[in-house]
Amino acid sequence: MSKRTGDVRIGKADMPAGGWGSLAKVTTILLDQGVPLKDSRLLLKQNKPDGYACVSCAWAKPANPHPFEFCESGAKATAWETTSKTIGADFFERHTVTELEAWDDHTLEAQGRLTVPLRWDSAADKYREVSWDTAFAEIGAALRAFDREQVVFYASGRASLETSYMYQLLARMYGNNNLPDSSNMCHESTSVGLQKTIGVPVGTVDLHDFEETDCIFFFGQNVGTNSPRMLHQLREARMRGVPIITFNPLRERGLVSFTNPQSPLEMLTGHETPISTQYLQVKPGGDTAAIMGLSKAIFARDDAALAACGQRVLDLAFIQEHTQGIADFEAAVRACDWSAIERESGLARADLESAAAVYCASNAVMGIYGMGLTQHREGVRNVTMIVNLLLLRGNIGKPGAGVCPVRGHSNVQGQRTVGITEKPELAPLDKLKALYGFEPPRKTGMNTVEACEAILAGKLQAFIGLGGNFVRAVPERGLMEAAWRALPLTVQIATKLNRNHVIHGKASYVLPCLGRIEIDRQRGGPQDVTVEDSTGCMHGSRGRAEPVASTLLSEPAIVAGIAKATLDPNPRVDWDAWVADYGRIREAIAATWPDIFHDFNARMWTPGGFRRPLGAAHRVWKTESGKALFTAPGSLDNNPDMRGGPTTLRLFTVRSDGQFNTTIYNYDDHFRGVQGSRMVLFMARADMAKYALAEGELVALRTPAEDGVERRVGGLAVVPYDVPEGCIAGYYPELNALIPLWHHAKESKVPAAKAIEVLLERGGRPS
Structure with missing residues (x-):
């Protein structure tokens, strides 16, 4: 039973990714867009060697595809494009542009x-x-x-x-x-960070690596919504006993469990495959601190092995032959205090040490990440920290290991x-x-x-746009x-x-x-x-x-x-x-x-x-030195130009199950239990109690930047959710209006949409 508050219906967010919920959503959008049966069969050609590449995400297309090599998001994109609904000149004769501007x-x-x-x-x-x-x-x-x-x-x-x-x-x-x-x-933060550290602007992992990996570290990417076909690779890895350690502020359903819609048995029995073996809800912007904690624990284990005359934890042969900068990075890690790591990451030392133990026991580790790392003031540093972590044990340039940024548009x-x-x-x-x-x-x-x-x-x-919805996607609306x-x-x-x-x-x-x-x-x-x-x-x-x-x-x-x-x-x-x-x-x-x-x-x-040729995948480093580069972070602060005070909350934007980037298919987010509206604010119950807010109560957010620009979004219904205290989440692009244009990644200029300091106002009138 869901609870209805105004236009928002709030229910339980406990269903797995995939399964009957996704199948129902596919059926609904095919019917809604008037896609006839003959055209719905197009889905059988999606991501096939003789068919068409999905117009949704850019996840890899296998050489031996599943019979249904499409996901809920991809099916929605296909239905959206092959709709029988059309608008011609007569539509625009009936509506002025000013009238259309009022439409959502x-x-x-x-x-x-x-x-x-x-x-x-x-x-x-x-x-x-x-x-x-x-x-x-x-x-x-x-x-x-x-x-x-x-x-x-x-x-x-x-x-x-x-x-x-x-x-x-x-x-x-x-x-x-x-x-x-x-x-x-x-992902410009990826292009900058990877290019300067390993000599390629893109990831080094391919689908074959998923078959050979024995550990996956997952950072800031909602696979269930943004790249659901990857769940097949993650599920297969879990069935082999591969640990998947996730760092993400929200507990996303796709990273918790998955019911394979390709499996009749799983669909009939409701069987779920657990995806994450350890789920660490890092504070938005706390990834550098978390990786510093992992690295600190790794160096401590290496110290213990050295003292006991045992096998070293660090891959010294790889480090000496293929890298430079390890001394400066190690010094920064050793000088970093655990109290600072825990404060900035929002994670306990014991949890980080536990994750590091799994990393050290693994021979081939993949680092997967999304915009949860790149859309920060220190987004480039976040990317280079992933590289640091992988280089410590030679986890780039060997089967089953490497860095895997997950891209969006197809x-x-x-x-x-x-x-x-x-x-x-x-x-x-x-x-x-x-x-x-x-x-x-x-x-x-x-x-x-x-x-x-x-x-x-x-x-x-003049602005010429090859696709997209630029004015809706950018900050400073x-x-x-x-x-x-x-x-x-x-x-x-x-x-x-x-x-x-x-x-x-x-x-x-x-x-x-x-x-x-x-x-x-x-x-x-x-x-x-x-x-x-x-x-x-x-x-x-x-x-x-x-x-x-x-x-x-x-x-x-x-x-x-x-x-x-x-x-x-x-x-x-x-x-x-x-x-x-x-x-x-x-x-x-x-x-x-x-x-x-x-x-x-x-x-x-x-x-x-x-x-494409990727030298780093074969340990050929097209950097200035010809080697992979360790980089020492200057600090753990990932939001230096928007320092929060005692009354601010840290906002990060997310996408719903019912959208792909700026395309909004519907107002539902069944993975998070929200229906009927996108004007919601996900908030920890402890913060709701602190602000004396009831479920569904309307609030407004305001950016407290002192630059003379008013940035405010109102009419947001509060939804209790499992999110770190002091942090809140809301939907992109509706909340882009709160992002100052100057709040972007230092080296890449990617808008920092994953960490915005805001003030909350009760009784928030709509903007």
Whole structure:
């Protein structure tokens, strides 16, 4: 029985991940989106070698897939894209943009697929249909008139490798490296931290390592919601007796237990596989302190082994041959006091010593993590601390061991691989110059935070968006939405209506594109695309559904249309030929990065994908010293620019079961027992008692930063939850309005959404 409070129904959060609950959610969204039976069978082709890559998360696709190689989140994404609901020009004749602005995120996207190109009519305050040729011509004319350094080309992370390559070439031929993307908002801390310590910007683990590991350490990632297919690898590891030690502020159901929907026996009996063997509820921002505690216990065990003339705990041979910096790191660990570790991590010394004992008894340890580590002021330091932990016993570059950052969007890692980056030193500019006969810009471009700063300063003239919902995803919403309206031009390439279309520039275009699941017919015949998964493997993807409308263009065709209307003709770039045959784009990608993409067209359908070269996976360290690097943390404080006082709470944002990033499928979160609303605040019962708050009582949150900006969100219903005292959680993106733009990771500029100091106000009126 659930308890209803206003629009919020609060029930028990005790069901396992997977099982009948997930099956019911899949069935519900298929029916809700009007997906016919023949199209629901598309799910049988999801993440298969001859099918389409899921448009949801970027988790790895196995060479020998399960019969149903999709999860609840992936099925929702497929239903959302293949919906029978459509909106055309007539919809916009019935609704002004001001009216649509009052609709919530779910309602906007739930209207269905966009079907015609649109241009905002300022006199009528309505989007009106415009021809493709007119849209391209007008966008191109505007871009040619702008200052080339004041235009941003943003990418959301779902576009294919082919589209992404064309997009980065468009930006650089236009004249800038302003290529921010969703990595800037999530895993840029990974790219910076791993690159400087082990010489690769991505993880070293692949699916085979899950079969050989004998211990997994899991940090700050909700597998049940954000990458549920990984639960199969975790379950199989647990069935082999592999310990999984989890560090996460909330007790997430996917990290507690799992019922395998692929197993008829488990579905019939309700059998659950326990996932975590030890669950440590670290304070948000306390991960560096926790890893310092683990390391301190490891050094103590090594000291004891040395004193007893026993086998050393540290892998000295590996450390001496493959690493540098161990002395400074060891000195920092030994100087760190246990009282400081316990205070900053929120964990007991005994629990950390117990976890360290398991680590020391294991021969092949994997370190898995998500945005719970990266979206912090010291997010890069958190990543390097994971590396420190693994290096102590040689747990990088051997089977069953390594570092495994779990990425979000389905090709966010891949688009960086093919040049979507604001950092010119990471792009093959000399190769592009040789291939295409132009002088690429060498000036560092804008990342996401810098693009927002330019918008707020009135120094940006145009924003081109390749997917995504930028204005909803970024911090500082109160200031950003107002400044966004002053942009001279906004262009959004999209499949569905979202907040970024109703909050728009002075001139605004919405260009509807084919989805990845749809058959992409071009002059050269049906076309396939490629993506890169979280483990660095490239996969082919073949659309299987009929397009929802004949008026749609593919993403490559839209990018080519903008490029032809904007750029001077270049005899070495035949945009039309690339659109007619995506194989030619792949040949261009292979010519640009031959070490990664040689024989691209021949290898793209390799079962399980073909993997990019990753030196660190083979103990080849492409760092300045040629070795892996231990780094000593300067302090344990992970939130130095937002110091909480006695009356503040530490907020961290989370995603629900009913969403993927900014896409809201429904208002339910069955893993946390919440239905009917996303305006909730998860709070420890001890804190509820401290503030004399009843379950379901409405409160508001306010950021106490002294910078003259009011940041407030009200109308939040209090939900009791197992969360560390002094810490609270709420949903992204609703609570982004509380994040100052300046509150970001020091080296990577990732918004620090996982540790925000806030003040609580009783009786919180809605914002």
